[in-house]
Amino acid sequence: EDQVTQSPEALRLQEGESSSLNCSYTVSGLRGLFWYRQDPGKGPEFLFTLYSAGEEKEKERLKATLTKKESFLHITAPKPEDSATYLCAVQAMVGTYKYIFGTGTRLKVLA
Amino acid sequence: DAGVIQSPRHEVTEMGQEVTLRCKPISGHDYLFWYRQTMMRGLELLIYFNNNVPIDDSGMPEDRFSAKMPNASFSTLKIQPSEPRDSAVYFCASSSSGHAATNEKLFFGSGTQLSVL
Numbered sequence: 001e002d003q004v005t006q007s008p009e010a011l012r013l014q015e016g017e018s019s020s021l022n023c024s025y026t027v028s029g030l031r032g033l034f035w036y037r038q039d040p041g042k043g044p045e046f047l048f049t050l051y052s053a054g055e056e057k058e059k060e061r062l063k064a065t066l067t068k069k070e071s072f073l074h075i076t077a078p079k080p081e082d083s084a085t086y087l088c089a090v091q092a093m094v095g096t097y098k099y100i101f102g103t104g105t106r107l108k109v110l111a
Numbered sequence: 112d113a114g115v116i117q118s119p120r121h122e123v124t125e126m127g128q129e130v131t132l133r134c135k136p137i138s139g140h141d142y143l144f145w146y147r148q149t150m151m152r153g154l155e156l157l158i159y160f161n162n163n164v165p166i167d168d169s170g171m172p173e174d175r176f177s178a179k180m181p182n183a184s185f186s187t188l189k190i191q192p193s194e195p196r197d198s199a200v201y202f203c204a205s206s207s208s209g210h211a212a213t214n215e216k217l218f219f220g221s222g223t224q225l226s227v228l
Contacts, residue, residue: 034216034217036217041221041222042221042222043115043202043204043219043220043221043222044154044202044217044219045219046216046217046218049216087153087154089154096159096166096167097142097159097161097166097167098144098156098159098167098170099144099156099217100156101146101153101154101155102153103152103153104153
């Protein structure tokens, strides 16, 4: 069964304190791995897509990396406005085009 | 573009009542997804459509749930009868392609917060 597990569930950082969020996945052939950001009361917003092991994507203070079993979202020198829930999702090669999401990491960056 | 539009934003109803959630996808998008989000289970896919045709409804919890897409600009998710355990945030999302190799992504609406008392 295709599955996505994210850790930690919650993370509190001081402003400027870099850290990483983990997304482990089990999928029958990976079509793509996606990172989304979700603010309270809103729908998830797309950040990155990764397709193959070794690939990296960057956007401002965020960098996403991918291996054959997991992905990391690295946050460098975070600011309070980076506080949000970060969701990871996978789409499998085999079967339908559905996206399977993890339960997310709730990030709080303190000023 | 106004993005994916969902209505209502909040719905409070009593157990046993019928609930209808509505979604207008982004114009030109040919995939539409309905998700349910809870703290315990996160985002769960209920059903998705391609060109108005239901493709995968394996996530629909039971016969009380039904979804339709009568045209490319409108979809509904209906719960009848509703139960307290249906309380959750329901999201609609659309995309221009279902294939990740074309760098497509999901665009989500703001969700409907459903409370069944």
